[in-house]
Amino acid sequence: MVNRYTEEQIRENIFKVVQDLDIPAKREDIKVSANPSMVRISLDYTVPVDLFFYSTELHFSPTSENKSIM
Numbered sequence: 001m002v003n004r005y006t007e008e009q010i011r012e013n014i015f016k017v018v019q020d021l022d023i024p025a026k027r028e029d030i031k032v033s034a035n036p037s038m039v040r041i042s043l044d045y046t047v048p049v050d051l052f053f054y055s056t057e058l059h060f061s062p063t064s065e066n067k068s069i070m
Helices: 007-020
Strands: 030-033 038-043 045-050 055-060 063-067
Touching: 007 030, 007 038
Parallel strands: none
Antiparallel strands: 030 038, 038 063, 045 055
16 A cells, blocks of 8 residues: 655655754745656755854755556
């Protein structure tokens, strides 16, 4: 049996994990594309890094894709 979630349900599940991990991303930063043969998820976020003598931002863009084997 396979669970078929809507794009919004997938986004909500991912957002819960993002919050648990204290990742500074908003729900609207999570991009989900789901259809019966493929699910693609991407997220763009920036983390401010403040050292005593230097400040910068690190940009992250993780993506994942899962294709059906059938």
